[in-house]
Amino acid sequence: MTKPDSDITATKAPVEWDAATYDRIAEPMTRWGGVVLERLQLMGDECVLDAGCGSGRVTEQLCRRLPRGRVIALDRSAAMVTEAQRRLAPYASRTTVLCADLTKPLPLRSVDGVFSTATFHWIHDHEALFAHLAAVLRPGGQLVAQCGGAGNIARVHAAAKAAGVDLEATYFATPDQTERRxxxxxFVDVRCWLQPEPTPLxxxxxxxxxxxxxxxxxxxxxxxxxEQPAFLRNVMEQLGEPVIxxxxxxxTARRSEIGREA
Ligand SMILES: C[S@@+](CC[C@H](N)C(=O)[O-])C[C@H]1O[C@@H](n2cnc3c(N)ncnc32)[C@H](O)[C@@H]1O
Known part of the structure; x- marks a missing residue:
């Protein structure tokens, strides 16, 4: 695996999620996802990959933007895929839900667009990730995504470290690193920028x-x-206000018309 620019020790995040609970509480991600979705330029008949669809709450909004198109909802967590299949059932005739890993070559034919929210920071090897996405995106196709960036949840991680667990299971890249990769x-027409989103719960x-x-x-x-309840209590006490x-x-980017540039 290519090491990220920062000198962190990458620890793999667990593959599985409590998908039913995530689906219930993912209001911030669903809200942000709706805004990011507006950046996709769509006629309504395209085929778009949702890379890391989770339980499908944002994918559902994507389906509504593609009344004559197709959505490929992909996630590596079997529990999330099951939850997404349930949620996307009304769109089953034009949706494929796939269990696959974005760090490996993707089992897909060409798509017109790649959309992704709240997922890329769970992956350390962004060179491999972007190469796999470029490989399935048609020349000229759009990439529109949002994930955690440099500085994301720094207070939460500092509190976790002080409570005894120092872990880098996520990777929060900078705009410069991401544009270069x-x-x-x-990719061409690449634009990356950070957006602070302090979120009260x-x-x-x-x-x-x-x-x-x-x-x-x-x-x-x-x-x-x-040990988990005391750890959580400790982190919450340090954070004080319930704000993340x-x-x-x-x-935002576009796949080059002529393939890889470098
Ligand atoms: C926080 S959820 C976001 C889900 C959804 N996009 C949303 O905004 O609600 C992150 C998702 O990324 C998926 N994920 C993480 N690493 C992945 C990988 N290597 N390949 C595919 N999916 C991955 C997780 O399984 C999880 O469902």
């Missing part, structure tokens, strides 16, 4: 469930079940 993978149990299901999912995997210091990395 996208160009090397054969309901205090108490909803905040704890959110941290457990999303931000601290890899950290909790490192602990015995008996999200910073999103926006990405």
């Amino acid at each position: 996208l160009k090397a993978a054969g 309901e205090p108490g149990e909803p905040f704890e469930t959110y941290l457990r299901t999303v931000c601290l999912r890899p950290h909790l995997e490192q602990l015995a079940p008996s 210091d999200y910073v999103r990395l926006n990405i």
Whole structure:
């Protein structure tokens, strides 16, 4: 695996998710996803890949933008794929839900667009990721994405470290790193920018469930079940206000008409 620019020790995030809980609490991702979706330029008859569809809440919005087109909803978590199949059932005639890994060559034919939200930061090897996406995107096709970027949830990770779990299971790239990697993978018209999104959540149990299901999912995997409640309490006490210091990395690009540039 190519090492990211920053000198972090990459720890693999667990593959599986509590998909039913994620589906219930993913309001911030669904809201941001709707805004990112507006950046896709669509006639309504294209074939678009949702790379890391999760439980399908944003994919559902994508399906509505493609009344005569097709959606390929891809995720590597079997639990998320099952949840997405359930949610996308009304669009089954023009949707394919696939369990596949974005760090490997994708089992797909050419698509007109790639869309992705809240996923790329779960992958450390962005060179491989962008090469696999470029390989399935038709020349001139669009990439529109958003993920965690440099500085994302830094307070949450600092609190987790102080509570005893120091982990880099996610990778929050900068716009410069991402622009360079996208160009090397054969993308043009590349534009990347950061967007701070401090996100208040309901205090108490909803905040704890959110941290457990999303931000601290890899950290909790490192602990015995008996240690997890005290760890979560410790992190919540340090954070005080139930606000997550999200910073999103926006990405728009187009696959070169002539293949790889570099
Ligand atoms: C936070 S969820 C986002 C889901 C959805 N896009 C949304 O915005 O609600 C991140 C998703 O990325 C998926 N994912 C992480 N690494 C992946 C990989 N290597 N290949 C495919 N999917 C991956 C996870 O399984 C998870 O469903």
